[in-house]
Amino acid sequence: MLDFLVRSNEQLNSRNHLLKVSPSTGEKLPPMYPGQFVQIRVEDSPSTFLRRPISIHFVDEKANEMWLLVQKIGEGTQKICAKKEGSLLNMIFPLGKSFSIPDDTETKTVLIGGGVGTAPMLFLGRVLKESGFSPDFLLGGRSENDLLQINEFEKYGTVYCTTEDGTKGEKGLVTHHSVLQKKKYDFIYTCGPQPMMMAVARYAHENNITCEVSLENLMACGFGACLCCTEKTKNGNVCTCTEGPVFNIKELTWID
Amino acid sequence: MDRLKVTIGNLELKNPVTTASGTFGYGREYADFMDLDRLGGIFVKGTTLEPREGNDYPRMAETASGMLNAVGLQNKGVDYFVTHIYPEIKHYDTAIIVNVSGSTIEDYAACAEKLIDLEKIPAIELNISCPNVKEGGMAFGTSAASAARVTQAVRKVYPKTLIVKLSPNVTDITEIARAAEAEGADAVSLVNTFLGMAIDAESRKPLLSTVTGGLSGPCIKPIALRMVWQVYHAVNIPVIGMGGISNWKDAVEFMLAGATAVQIGTYNFIDPTVSIQVIEGIKNYLNRHNLHTVSELIGKLEI
Numbered sequence: 001m002l003d004f005l006v007r008s009n010e011q012l013n014s015r016n017h018l019l020k021v022s023p024s025t026g027e028k029l030p031p032m033y034p035g036q037f038v039q040i041r042v043e044d045s046p047s048t049f050l051r052r053p054i055s056i057h058f059v060d061e062k063a064n065e066m067w068l069l070v071q072k073i074g075e076g077t078q079k080i081c082a083k084k085e086g087s088l089l090n091m092i093f094p095l096g097k098s099f100s101i102p103d104d105t106e107t108k109t110v111l112i113g114g115g116v117g118t119a120p121m122l123f124l125g126r127v128l129k130e131s132g133f134s135p136d137f138l139l140g141g142r143s144e145n146d147l148l149q150i151n152e153f154e155k156y157g158t159v160y161c162t163t164e165d166g167t168k169g170e171k172g173l174v175t176h177h178s179v180l181q182k183k184k185y186d187f188i189y190t191c192g193p194q195p196m197m198m199a200v201a202r203y204a205h206e207n208n209i210t211c212e213v214s215l216e217n218l219m220a221c222g223f224g225a226c227l228c229c230t231e232k233t234k235n236g237n238v239c240t241c242t243e244g245p246v247f248n249i250k251e252l253t254w255i256d
Numbered sequence: 257m258d259r260l261k262v263t264i265g266n267l268e269l270k271n272p273v274t275t276a277s278g279t280f281g282y283g284r285e286y287a288d289f290m291d292l293d294r295l296g297g298i299f300v301k302g303t304t305l306e307p308r309e310g311n312d313y314p315r316m317a318e319t320a321s322g323m324l325n326a327v328g329l330q331n332k333g334v335d336y337f338v339t340h341i342y343p344e345i346k347h348y349d350t351a352i353i354v355n356v357s358g359s360t361i362e363d364y365a366a367c368a369e370k371l372i373d374l375e376k377i378p379a380i381e382l383n384i385s386c387p388n389v390k391e392g393g394m395a396f397g398t399s400a401a402s403a404a405r406v407t408q409a410v411r412k413v414y415p416k417t418l419i420v421k422l423s424p425n426v427t428d429i430t431e432i433a434r435a436a437e438a439e440g441a442d443a444v445s446l447v448n449t450f451l452g453m454a455i456d457a458e459s460r461k462p463l464l465s466t467v468t469g470g471l472s473g474p475c476i477k478p479i480a481l482r483m484v485w486q487v488y489h490a491v492n493i494p495v496i497g498m499g500g501i502s503n504w505k506d507a508v509e510f511m512l513a514g515a516t517a518v519q520i521g522t523y524n525f526i527d528p529t530v531s532i533q534v535i536e537g538i539k540n541y542l543n544r545h546n547l548h549t550v551s552e553l554i555g556k557l558e559i
Contacts, residue, residue: 046475049474050318050526223528225524227310227330228315230310230330
């Protein structure tokens with residue numbers, strides 16, 4: 001648990017903010033891995049009592065900065081997004097298990113994100129590229145305005161887009177993008193709205209592609225004490241915060 | 257340090273600050289945040305005779321100054337506790353108390369029996385107040401007669417310190433407390449969660465898979481405090497107070513109302529180090545008020 005200083009807070013569109021934060025004490029960030037998350041304490045108020053889990057968008061080790069992509073969903077995330085440069089955020093971090101990195105760098109990887117679910121994909125994309133992979137990104141949103149940080153993603157691989165209204169990339173859902181027909185992928189990573197992840201998981205299953213999803217189950221503590229964020233898996237109910245948030249779809253009961 | 261010591265039955269706690277069952281796992285979950293040995297005690301997760309999967313997701317809803325939960329006693333059963341968890345936590349230099357639950361009186365007694373021989377478990381807390389299971393749980397804690405029966409059955413087989421955890425979902429909590437005392441409970445702890453519910457107005461659906469769940473957090477504190485005060489005046493055994501404690505001042509208030517020790521629950525999720533801060537706060541309070549021991553606070557409400 002540590003206090004972070006907000007170094008910048010950029011509004012990306014009407015709903016999303018990019019916060020760059022550093023430990024307020026100046027201490028060096030510990031090792032963090034793509035897929036892990038932080039639990040942010042919201043200013044005390046009756047309606048924002050619990051911490052808010054936010055996935056790690058990117059880590060800039062040189063600047064000792066962690067990036068968080070926060071969508072204003074309710075009062076808690078609104079308060080986080082309203083934090084001005086120089087203010088403090090208390091966080092429990094890093095939490096959860098990360099995406100796995102295959103041994104063979106020839107593995108063809110695609111990172112599929114929807115809406116603010118694209119957040120962990122930037123950090124994962126960089127780690128994959130640095131590890132010798134050539135990741136592709138497939139990012140979806142309702143319209144062009146929902147596609148976040150495209151310039152950043154382009155630094156680490158080819159970016160394909162879909163929008164439901166056709167304002168950017170192919171019109172439709174990510175699972176219908178033509179690149180999935182043209183290229184043969186070995187490993188899919190996905191994070192986004194549950195229906196999208198389920199569709200991606202079904203696609204991966206049908207095409208015999210390894211697939212990891214990052215779940216967003218509601219949680220209270222974030223470190224395995226409250227047992228609220230459980231996901232039904234083939235090994236019974238497990239905490240999403242400690243056994244996940246990343247799961248291989250083979251562990252889940254989504255498909256069979 | 258002795259000035260913080262309190263006694264519950266035969267059980268000595270190094271200080272009155274403990275953590276509530278269901279909010280603190282088995283202690284290990286908090287080992288990164290604090291030195292667990294500083295705690296007065298740890299009430300570990302509700303344990304049943306057989307393993308339980310708990311309720312379906314969603315199990316949690318945030319409410320004004322609190323939360324609802326519907327975990328439903330998910331645990332791997334008492335045998336797993338004895339063989340796998342106990343060996344990992346027995347080295348903690350704090351009182352580890354197992355919260356015991358069940359569907360039948362026989363379950364409670366059988367589960368308690370399996371814990372007798374564990375040297376580092378000096379006490380159990382009978383959970384007759386879980387609102388989130390279909391059978392047993394709270395059903396035992398909502399009538400004096402059934403509370404008496406389950407306390408009696410466990411008392412018969414369990415020789416160490418026996419604490420009975422009371423439900424607030426009753427008309428008169430003192431009646432249940434007296435029943436537990438009459439059947440040989442060494443202490444009562446209160447309160448467990450309040451039965452509540454939350455609805456999503458847009459979708460017209462409940463926010464919990466079980467529709468209703470247990471309410472906890474600062475929102476319940478005034479009611480919990482009142483119940484501790486009432487029970488303190490109704491029984492002669494120690495009372496362990498809990499319900500929405502989020503700082504040292506809350507803890508002192510519970511002690512003034514009559515609690516010998518306190519449990520910190522939901523607030524552990526917001527600040528995992530809160531219990532240590534409460535211990536420090538109580539120490540400062542004793543100094544400021546020129547008190548020699550923390551026991552001098554118990555029931556010292558001035559009316």
